[in-house]
Amino acid sequence: MRIVCLDLEGVLVPEIWIEFAERTGIPELRRTTRDEPNYDKLMKYRLDLLRQHQLGLPDIQNVIASMGPMPGARAFLDKLREDYQVIILSDTFYEFAHPLMRQLAWPTLFCHSLEAGADGMLTGYRLRMPQQKREAVVRLREMNFTVVAAGDSYNDTAMLGVAHAGILFHPPENVVREFPQYPVTENYDALRAEIDKAFARI
Template identity: 40%
Template sequence: MIAALDLEGVLAPEIWPHLGDHFGVAELRLTTRDIGEFEELMRRRVEALNRAGLTLAAIRSVAHEVRPYLGAQEFLDRIRRHCQVMIISDTFHEFAEPIMERLGGYNLFANQFETDSSGRIVGWKLRIRGQKARVLQGMRSAGFKVIGMGDSLNDLTLLQSADYPILFRPVPALREHLPQAPVVQGLDEALNRFMEIFRSNGSSL
């Protein structure tokens, strides 16, 4: 069994709104919960950063202030006894590695920024975009069952490809796409749901 989990909005707060608040740039507060088209969202974010003269180094140190949700590390610690844990996210490695350390050092599959010689962000490498379904299909064809959990439309293909999709405090549009999938409102409830799945698959608890 493998758990393929979203990061922001599930295990940690959204990072971009924190940047928006810190630097007073309203456009940076937008997230995948607001704009489903990720390329468009990224274009707007990068334009706003460059307009404000913010380099990757400047925003990275502020992004590193974001801490996991209370209980997220314990949630992962409990489920890792029954499955492997992978975090598959549209976040950026440059932002999220300290969160991953605090969560217990799990593997993160995320995107990367491209910068010029002055440290200005000029683009991004989408390692994950469009690949979530493929990553999950790979796991399934290797014989693993997959539990997927996410909160926004950018998790749709991940959830559609999972054996057990779980919607974590989902945006309404995500719920409309997956009306049969169970909804949880917090990590305690998610843990109960995971334990039911492990039990139904014969994991000794």
């Protein structure tokens, strides 16, 4: 059986934190792991900001729902699922992704979880497991699935490396330079063609 593993942000939907920062007018929320490599410290910083601005989970979900998937993402995903099983592997949170998953017809998503109080304010987060993208692909291969993976950034390269074939989708130039072994695609038609080619040669 053939499985395609896709990253979510930057592949099917916009970068959630950056888009959320734009829509709420809170530029500090644009801070990413490029600015703060310690993920726990970064998430506590983000949660503190949300509390300061009195933004609870329902407020955040409403903003995220207004983002929508990237143009063409739904059609690409629908067509891909006709021929392959598809699993989305993301470092986002179920509670953030939920409104966008509805717009993508509820594909299978593996990601992390947020914790919220009765008032809807976020109190913490739970990682499903460390390196969950890479580990998911490793386990799928152990179950004799053939896996092609696609993503756009550094945090996807570990899963690309353990898949039978890895593909970059609209990556930044520094990722292209550092990982020249992966074919680069810039639109959904090219990504689909590269997925088909990868399965044909495996």
